[in-house]
Amino acid sequence: MFDLIVKGATLPDGSLVDIGIRGDRIAEVGSIPEGVEAVRVIDASGDLVCAPFVDPHFHMDATLSYGVPRVNASGTLLEGISLWGELREIATVDEMVERALRYCDWAVSMGLLAIRTHVDTTPDHFRGVEAMLEVRRQVEPYIDLQICAFPQDGLYRRRTGRENLVRALDMGCDVVGGIPHFERTMEAGAESVRDVARIAADRGLMLDIHCDETDDPMSRHVETLAAEVTRHGLGARAAGSHLTSMHSMDNYYVSKLLPLLAESGMTVIPNPLINITLQGRHDSFPKRRGLTRVKEMQEMGITVGWGQDCTLDPWYSLGRACMLDVAFMGLHVAQMTHPDEMARCFRMVTEDNARILGRDGYGLGIGDRASLVVLDAADAIEALRLRADRLFVISRGKVVSERARNDAHLRLPGRPDKTSCRREN
Numbered sequence: 001m002f003d004l005i006v007k008g009a010t011l012p013d014g015s016l017v018d019i020g021i022r023g024d025r026i027a028e029v030g031s032i033p034e035g036v037e038a039v040r041v042i043d044a045s046g047d048l049v050c051a052p053f054v055d056p057h058f059h060m061d062a063t064l065s066y067g068v069p070r071v072n073a074s075g076t077l078l079e080g081i082s083l084w085g086e087l088r089e090i091a092t093v094d095e096m097v098e099r100a101l102r103y104c105d106w107a108v109s110m111g112l113l114a115i116r117t118h119v120d121t122t123p124d125h126f127r128g129v130e131a132m133l134e135v136r137r138q139v140e141p142y143i144d145l146q147i148c149a150f151p152q153d154g155l156y157r158r159r160t161g162r163e164n165l166v167r168a169l170d171m172g173c174d175v176v177g178g179i180p181h182f183e184r185t186m187e188a189g190a191e192s193v194r195d196v197a198r199i200a201a202d203r204g205l206m207l208d209i210h211c212d213e214t215d216d217p218m219s220r221h222v223e224t225l226a227a228e229v230t231r232h233g234l235g236a237r238a239a240g241s242h243l244t245s246m247h248s249m250d251n252y253y254v255s256k257l258l259p260l261l262a263e264s265g266m267t268v269i270p271n272p273l274i275n276i277t278l279q280g281r282h283d284s285f286p287k288r289r290g291l292t293r294v295k296e297m298q299e300m301g302i303t304v305g306w307g308q309d310c311t312l313d314p315w316y317s318l319g320r321a322c323m324l325d326v327a328f329m330g331l332h333v334a335q336m337t338h339p340d341e342m343a344r345c346f347r348m349v350t351e352d353n354a355r356i357l358g359r360d361g362y363g364l365g366i367g368d369r370a371s372l373v374v375l376d377a378a379d380a381i382e383a384l385r386l387r388a389d390r391l392f393v394i395s396r397g398k399v400v401s402e403r404a405r406n407d408a409h410l411r412l413p414g415r416p417d418k419t420s421c422r423r424e425n
């Protein structure tokens with residue numbers, strides 16, 4: 001007797017299985033004979049079933065605020081930061097909680113059930129931190145939310161920058177953040193990396209730095225980050241987000257840098273939707289893409305995930321909590337078009353991102369947390385191509401979102417009466 005059976009699932013590795021769920025755990029994966037009872041049976045014949053999507057990089061304090069106080073006219077990172085500086089002073093706790101919860105509704109409908117959000121710890125009023133802690137409490141039954149204390153205006157550029165970061169950690173943030181390329185000088189940036197790495201090591205917390213999000217090839221804080229991760233033995237508990245300057249660095253320097261990153265065991269989080277729009281804004285032509293060296297890092301054995309970063313906020317005017325949109329853009333910009341690379345892009349927004357968040361119980365094995373997604377696609381590559389509908393989203397054994405199959409009804413003589421753009425209808 002199961003609480004829920006998902007019949008005939010196609011897993012991302014191509015295997016066909018039934019999945020039996022008891023309580024909040026997966027109790028069986030294999031062939032469940034007809035006649036075995038369950039409170040509910042979902043027929044997933046012909047459909048892909050995967051563990052939930054995971055987003056390792058987001059800004060939930062700013063999300064769904066697009067146009068307030070006005071839109072980002074230049075489209076640059078710096079104008080976005082300056083607009084956010086105005087917004088965070090007028091946003092109330094209630095309003096931030098409301099926007100974030102609305103985003104979490106979207107996330108659930110998209111099968112996105114684990115998110116790391118960065119919260120700006122710059123303002124002395126701490127409304128953003130308070131709001132995000134409240135959101136974490138409210139979504140805890142269905143979304144695994146990690147909160148990274150993020151000194152948006154720099155650890156040292158504001159008098160209270162460092163003190164506020166530490167206070168946010170005391171209040172309950174899970175991860176230590178930083179933004180070395182935004183400090184006043186290269187030296188201050190490098191010192192900020194050493195400082196936050198020490199804080200993370202001393203407190204036994206994870207570390208995730210916005211690192212070198214710039215087109216300046218001389219922005220090399222990632223080398224300090226790798227060295228500090230190695231020195232403190234943080235390994236995969238540390239991540240470098242963005243690393244876009246690596247796109248512009250010369251190959252000789254990168255040939256020394258990548259082995260240092262691999263040696264440290266740190267993970268890497270590019271954010272392709274945002275990096276392709278924000279970077280290269282000062283270029284004429286040829287215009288740089290500004291995405292870090294994804295395939296080259298993966299070849300060195302470095303874990304690289306894809307992050308969403310922004311949705312309808314001062315930095316990005318689009319977005320919908322869809323990690324398949326994120327992977328789709330990443331696939332194009334990083335030219336990951338070989339079938340193995342496309343399948344890798346799907347793993348990046350599921351397994352690889354889960355590894356970056358360092359959460360146990362993720363997966364579709366017996367004993368794993370019973371969280372999974374049924375997609376209107378035959379396999380992982382088709383899911384990417386279609387950015388497929390999530391037919392069922394199950395979080396910890398409970399169906400939290402359902403959507404009817406949405407085939408188009410055709411009115412064409414001599415042609416089928418419907419299509420879904422799947423290769424085999």
Ligand SMILES: [Zn+2]
Nearest residue numbers: 059118210309
């Ligand atoms: Zn970010």
